Amino acid sequence: MNKADWLGLLNYFHEEKWKKNTCIINHQKFLFHFYIITSGRLKMYNVDGISRKEHTLFLLKKGDVFDLFCLLDGSKHKVYYECLDTINVLAIPMDQLRDWLNKNPLYYKNFLSYSGKIMRTLEESVSQLIFADISTRLLKLLVDNIDEKSKQLKLINNLPNKELAHLIGSTRAVVNRHLQKLKKNGSISLQRNQVEIKDISLLLKELENNLKDRK
CATH class of the missing domain: 1.10.10.10 (Winged helix-like DNA-binding domain superfamily/Winged helix DNA-binding domain)
Structure with missing residues (x-):
């Protein structure tokens, strides 16, 4: 992104700090806000409803974003998050980000590239498990x-x-x-x-x- 567009987008963000071991199980939270990690690690995981076994889907770090699925399809994403460190995030209302992207369609390619990376990681993970x-x-x-x-x-x-x-x-x-x-x-x-x-x-x-x- 060029500097002017990035500074313009930053006007919609606010900063949040989440303490280590904070667990986020409210799926609605990620339906209405989009986050960029600026420091720390966050695990994205799921839990089997019967066995209660847990599987970590991703370890997110500085520069990673979430929830990408909610941004792209507007549907609730049933996953959970836990802070492995005290983390800092930039937060933006999901509707404001979508509106900004509609006005700046050039930057959709960045999200598509990131989505491709996520899909390849998931593909490799599934193959390893099998x-x-x-x-x-x-x-x-x-x-x-x-x-x-x-x-x-x-x-x-x-x-x-x-x-x-x-x-x-x-x-x-x-x-x-x-x-x-x-x-x-x-x-x-x-x-x-x-x-x-x-x-x-x-x-x-x-x-x-x-x-x-x-x-």
Whole structure:
């Protein structure tokens, strides 16, 4: 966006701060407001009505937006949100954003591009849940979240095992067992809610071996 259009759009926003562990279960909230995260992490998840099992659909971070589905189709989106950190968001009434987009249709392409990214992420997640075992899913989660510069984990760096399990469709006990195996082979070290990468090559080799075993 050019500066003038961005500053014009910002006039419709107000800033909100949500405390860590805040859970948002009111679906109406996202039907009428659209949010941009400016700091912190937010998980978007769903819960099975019978088993009460939880699955994290996305970890949203600075620069991510929600609820995109409500913006595009105007229908209620039955998902839940929880703040993993104290987060700051920019909020805008949904009808004002739609009105602005109608007057500035050039910027719809940005939302379409973002939507495509979301759809590809969901597609990959579903494929992993169907075709990959838990060990492979966990390894891929770790590898995909290693920062290129620091060679350490980002986004999931201090999440408890329960949250890691929700990301890959498993349980805390199973994830802990697999992490202990990775610790034993020297690829990671474990502290309280902290996974430190010790040897990326070992992680990649483990993932490669798992993928070969699937063939």
